[in-house]
Amino acid sequence: MSALEQEIKVLIIEALGLEDIAPEDIDRETALFGEGLGLDSVDALELGLALQKRYGLVMDPETRNMSQHFANVANLAEFVAAAARPA
Amino acid sequence: MFTFAIEGWRAWAAGIHDELEWREWAQAPFCPSMAExxxxxxxxxxxxxxxxxxxxxxxxxxxxxxxxQGRSAMPLVYASRYGETARDFELLLALARGEPLSPTSFGLSVHNAVAGQWSIIRHEMTESVAISAEGDGLEHAFLEAGMLLAQGRDEVLVVAVEERPPLAYCPWVDDVPFSHALAVRLKAGTACSLSLAPGGEAAAAPLLPGALQWLRHLLSGASSWRHQAAGREWTWALNP
Known part of the structure; x- marks a missing residue:
């Protein structure tokens, strides 16, 4: 598991106030929304904002496959890493 | 005049939780420290x-x-004079710093946020009322509860809550010495009555917030007392 994935797990816990969950409780492939971790649409907005603040990600409505990027920690880490790479 | 039966009450302040602690507090009120x-x-x-x-x-x-808990659905009357002031102040500070607002916090920055969360978490489909009045918010909440009972509701839950405001508000807010909440479950009855008459000026700085003053009267065993607000005089009576 990459350092970035670990960092994103901590970010999720802190940004969403998941007081009884530790980073190791979140598998990189676990679905974040609905079944799985059980996050909802307000969490999606909050998490988007936290990623924006931490990594300077710009998420405009043109960004494609957003629900796939946010599906689990592994996808989010890939999304953040790709956005950080100069095009 | 409205009449009620008080079925139960609970209150919270830092370090003061159960009935015994509130009875002790009522005999010699003090301002608890938030650290506890x-x-x-x-x-x-x-x-x-x-x-x-x-x-x-x-x-x-x-x-x-x-x-x-364990009772059938009952309407909620939520009363707070200052409501989500602490949350809203945080949002204003974020705006002033040019930061984006937390969607969660923004969504909950309305006066009926707590009533909405109560409804969602308890799966409570009955109506709720959120009011913001002056120093006599608790009386207005009982008035609202009295009307709900008069409409045929079996029970009504009244809550009054205030959070100690951020420091920046202190020059203007002199009636919340500490964070506190009071909840009272009411049903139709005659043991407690509340009436309203035109009144004069409110006392400049009340010694205690309205809800805690009310609790203190209740626990002192008084049979009747008055609460003066701006232009309104409320009379409470307890019939044994």
Whole structure:
């Protein structure tokens, strides 16, 4: 598991106030929304904002496959890493 | 005049939780320090349901939950003079710094946020009322409850809650010496009565917030007392 994935797990816990969950409780492939971790649409907005603040990600409505990027920690880490790479 | 029966009450302040502690406090009121146990833990809720409950909501849930537990649906009358001032001040500070607002916090920055969370978490489909009045918010809440009972409701839950405002508001807010909440479950009856008459000026700085003054009267065993607000005089009576 990459350092970035670990960092994103901590970010999720802190940004969403998941007081009884530790980073190791979140598998990189676990679905974040609905079944799985059980996050909802307000969490999606909050998490988007936290990623924006931490990594300077710009998420405009043109960004494609957003629900796939946010599906689990592994996808989010890939999304953040790709956005950080100069095009 | 409205009449009620008080079926139960609970109150929360830092370090003052159960009836015995409130009885001791009522005999010699003091201002508890927030350091003691500043946040109601709400251990009866799963963490996923607790995470969006701020101080206001936690105080309300701590008091009201045991009063509503195991009973059939009942309307909620929520009263707070200053409401989500602490949350809103944080949002204003973020705006001033040019930062984007937290969607969660923004969504809960309305006066009926706690009433809405109560409804969602308890699956309570009955109506709720959120009011913001002056120093006599508790009386207005009882008035509202009296009307709901008159419409045929079996029971009504009244909550009054205030959070100590941010320091920047202190020059203007002199009636919340400490964070506190009070919840009262009412049903139709005659043991308690409340009437309203035109009154004069309100006392400049009340010694205690309205809800705690009310609790103190209740616990002192007084049979009747008055509460003066701007232009309104409320008379409470307890009939043994």
């Amino acid at each position: 146990d500043s946040v109601p833990p709400l251990a009866f809720l799963p963490a996923m349901q607790r995470r969006r409950l701020n101080m206001m909501a936690r105080m309300v849930f701590d008091c009201a939950w045991p009063l509503a």
